[in-house]
Amino acid sequence: MIYKILSKVIEFTDSDIPLYQRLGKVARLIVGQLPVDACGIYLWEKNERRFNRVAAGGRRRKNCVESYGEEEGLAGRAKKTGRAVDCARKEAEKTRWGSIEDRGLKGFRSAYVYPLRDGDDWRGILYLKAEKNLKLSEENKKILHVISKQLASTVKNEQNYLRLKNAYKKLNDLQIRLMNAEKLMAIGELSAALAHEIRNPLVSIGGLASRLRKKLEPLSPHLHYLDHITNSVTRLERIINDILNYAGKREAKFNVGELNSLVNESLWLFEEACRSHKIKVVKNLSKAVIPVVVDPQQIKIAFDNLIANAIQSMEHGGRLTLTTAKRGGCGVVEITDTGGGIEPNIINEIFTPFFTTKKEGTGLGLTITHKIITRHKGLIEVKNDYGRGMTFAVKLPFADKHPERDGA
Ligand SMILES: Nc1ncnc2c1ncn2[C@@H]1O[C@H](COP(=O)(O)OP(=O)(O)O)[C@@H](O)[C@H]1O
Numbered sequence: 001m002i003y004k005i006l007s008k009v010i011e012f013t014d015s016d017i018p019l020y021q022r023l024g025k026v027a028r029l030i031v032g033q034l035p036v037d038a039c040g041i042y043l044w045e046k047n048e049r050r051f052n053r054v055a056a057g058g059r060r061r062k063n064c065v066e067s068y069g070e071e072e073g074l075a076g077r078a079k080k081t082g083r084a085v086d087c088a089r090k091e092a093e094k095t096r097w098g099s100i101e102d103r104g105l106k107g108f109r110s111a112y113v114y115p116l117r118d119g120d121d122w123r124g125i126l127y128l129k130a131e132k133n134l135k136l137s138e139e140n141k142k143i144l145h146v147i148s149k150q151l152a153s154t155v156k157n158e159q160n161y162l163r164l165k166n167a168y169k170k171l172n173d174l175q176i177r178l179m180n181a182e183k184l185m186a187i188g189e190l191s192a193a194l195a196h197e198i199r200n201p202l203v204s205i206g207g208l209a210s211r212l213r214k215k216l217e218p219l220s221p222h223l224h225y226l227d228h229i230t231n232s233v234t235r236l237e238r239i240i241n242d243i244l245n246y247a248g249k250r251e252a253k254f255n256v257g258e259l260n261s262l263v264n265e266s267l268w269l270f271e272e273a274c275r276s277h278k279i280k281v282v283k284n285l286s287k288a289v290i291p292v293v294v295d296p297q298q299i300k301i302a303f304d305n306l307i308a309n310a311i312q313s314m315e316h317g318g319r320l321t322l323t324t325a326k327r328g329g330c331g332v333v334e335i336t337d338t339g340g341g342i343e344p345n346i347i348n349e350i351f352t353p354f355f356t357t358k359k360e361g362t363g364l365g366l367t368i369t370h371k372i373i374t375r376h377k378g379l380i381e382v383k384n385d386y387g388r389g390m391t392f393a394v395k396l397p398f399a400d401k402h403p404e405r406d407g408a
């Protein structure tokens with residue numbers, strides 16, 4: 001019997017299915033093999049300092065309380081003493097055993113709580129209950145003791161596995177970011193060199209075209225050629241300015257700025273565009289001032305880019321919502337549009353230089369924005385609600401937390 005139960009427990013806990021399902025199988029096995037009516041398995045949540053139920057088995061499994069505080073009920077007693085608790089009593093209706101109040105005791109005459117821990121590290125508890133006044137045999141107690149050890153080590157392995165997986169993912173992300181940063185730097189330098197070369201001849205072409213245009217009769221059929229040249233030159237100039245901005249070696253000049261006013265200043269530029277595109281602007285700005293350390297000129301370029309993208313996504317009107325708030329040591333700006341978002345399979349491309357889905361786009365707006373925010377030791381996050389719209393959230397460290405505050 002002992003051998004059969006323990007080999008089953010090992011088979012279940014070693015399997016490849018999710019942890020909670022493995023624990024569920026063990027809980028059901030225990031009620032099937034021992035004279036108990038409910039078996040709950042709880043995991044210790046370090047941050048919440050609580051035991052939370054993750055699996056339960058048995059006819060009366062619904063009577064396993066969902067969660068116990070660190071000092072609550074028999075679970076708290078086990079946590080305090082570090083030992084198994086063994087409760088037997090005559091009455092089933094009370095929720096109390098001696099001085100201990102435990103909601104889960106109602107309807108039961110006996111209860112057993114086994115700590116799941118290795119050394120000083122708590123992983124959880126195994127909580128068994130029976131309706132009758134039960135005395136578990138020494139053999140059964142030994143079995144439960146061994147099962148608890150096995151459960152503790154299963155939970156520990158799972159937690160370590162998750163920690164490792166997390167660390168691996170972080171490392172991987174970091175490597176990708178590093179590779180991207182290198183790529184960006186190389187592209188940036190090459191583009192800046194090209195941009196310098198192109199800019200001067202371009203300015204001459206533009207200037208000459210407008211001089212020629214003045215010489216033509218107002219109704220000349222050649223006018224539209226020159227308009228075409230001028231428009232193309234303007235577009236190329238925009239690209240070149242974006243590139244130079246992106247590759248700009250200009251040192252950032254950090255000062256204390258106020259987030260709401262920075263957002264307002266950027267928005268002001270676009271009021272006319274919003275009106276003509278039938279875009280309703282919703283300002284959801286924090287009442288409190290939000291001091292952040294910024295290079296105002298640069299941060300406005302970043303906000304301008306995000307607002308411009310939002311407006312461009314809503315060709316046929318929509319709603320532009322600007323939200324500011326203080327959150328977790330940061331000033332946060334959220335720019336939300338109702339422009340339908342972007343297809344999920346290309347969302348990862350949007351920060352790549354020259355990636356654009358627009359006929360007239362340069363594909364540098366977000367690259368520059370990202371660079372500016374990173375320079376500010378901030379973060380930019382994207383929420384793509386495909387079919388509805390997008391939110392770009394920019395987080396900037398508070399004035400008192402900025403690492404370069406006194407140095408820059
Ligand atoms: N608010 C938005 N809604 C939908 N798509 C967006 C939004 N912002 C950016 N994008 C996508 O990201 C691409 C890159 O943006 P960006 O770097 O600013 O370059 P550009 O605006 O010149 O295309 C855009 O072409 C567009 O496909």
Ligand SMILES: [Mg+2]
Pocket residue numbers: 305308309364365366
């Ligand atoms: Mg853009």
